[in-house]
Amino acid sequence: xxxxxxxxxSRQRNRILNLLRSRDDHxxxxxxxxxxxxxxxxxxxGNVYRNLNILVKQRRIHRIKLGxxxxxxxxxxxxxxxxxxxSCHSVMDVELPPQDRLNEQAAQLTGCTVTGHQIRFFGLxxxxxxxxxxx
Amino acid sequence: xxxxxxxxxSRQRNRILNLLRSRDDHxxxxxxxxxxxxxxxxxxxGNVYRNLNILVKQRRIHRIKLGxxxxxxxxxxxxxxxxxxxSCHSVMDVELPPQDRLNEQAAQLTGCTVTGHQIRFFGLxxxxxxxxxxx
DNA sequence: CTACTTGCAAACTATTTGCGTTACG
DNA sequence: CGTAACGCAAATAGTTTGCAAGTAG
Numbered sequence: 001x002x003x004x005x006x007x008x009x010s011r012q013r014n015r016i017l018n019l020l021r022s023r024d025d026h027x028x029x030x031x032x033x034x035x036x037x038x039x040x041x042x043x044x045x046g047n048v049y050r051n052l053n054i055l056v057k058q059r060r061i062h063r064i065k066l067g068x069x070x071x072x073x074x075x076x077x078x079x080x081x082x083x084x085x086x087s088c089h090s091v092m093d094v095e096l097p098p099q100d101r102l103n104e105q106a107a108q109l110t111g112c113t114v115t116g117h118q119i120r121f122f123g124l125x126x127x128x129x130x131x132x133x134x135x
Numbered sequence: 136x137x138x139x140x141x142x143x144x145s146r147q148r149n150r151i152l153n154l155l156r157s158r159d160d161h162x163x164x165x166x167x168x169x170x171x172x173x174x175x176x177x178x179x180x181g182n183v184y185r186n187l188n189i190l191v192k193q194r195r196i197h198r199i200k201l202g203x204x205x206x207x208x209x210x211x212x213x214x215x216x217x218x219x220x221x222s223c224h225s226v227m228d229v230e231l232p233p234q235d236r237l238n239e240q241a242a243q244l245t246g247c248t249v250t251g252h253q254i255r256f257f258g259l260x261x262x263x264x265x266x267x268x269x270x
Numbered sequence: 271c272t273a274c275t276t277g278c279a280a281a282c283t284a285t286t287t288g289c290g291t292t293a294c295g
Numbered sequence: 296c297g298t299a300a301c302g303c304a305a306a307t308a309g310t311t312t313g314c315a316a317g318t319a320g
Contacts, residue, residue: 046278046279092245116257119237288303
């Protein structure tokens, strides 16, 4: 069924994973590209995307789909939720314990098989609160 | 500050709103376009998008951003959550009461001002359960 | 040596926008 | 009659993909 894909060691892919592990600001493909372009001058955007997709498939990173703008990536693999600042669009982890009872409630209400959920919080991050917004 | 925008009565915009109110399957712009094209043969995609954006701005409909694919629209305006079928990508309402305490918990954990949240449930809808998936 | 990885450019999807015309109020 | 709404086509943002050349194992 699920065909087993084989991946080689790839300098760039490893470096992307490292970069994501070294920071907690959930960068997007473009930031990763600009950052690694310094180390790999011939790096291409297409390859950044290709590798991000592979890392997601390998379950070594998470893709965070913001409402708008580009996707963000996250190397923290234990379950957590996200906060998105409506002013600067920064993304922060929210270490709230998994709210598994919500799945059961949703299943009862809908008759669906519920295997998971996602929670996103919105508001203003500490920085943007003091700046007086600016959106 | 927030400039007051004036909108005329528009046949097409009214019809889009009606259509959304008459169904609970959260259609996307393309389905709305194909559906209303029958009534308005000269209807254009650009105008469907323009009107959907106006309706959202008027707070008469909600935009639902799926992870992938096109945005869905919803004319049910009281607070609720959504279930997304991972097989057929249908969207269902989940009439779970607002989980406001989560906002406070997230605020404490992050130090952010949390003004709202969004919950999305994933799994298989009743139809796709019986079909034996098929994704 | 096989086939995964990469750079490059072109393609693609969903959505927005500029412009000239139509029509609501 | 002024200006919002419209049709149309072109533009945009983000991401994916085909192809030929490079490289890990």
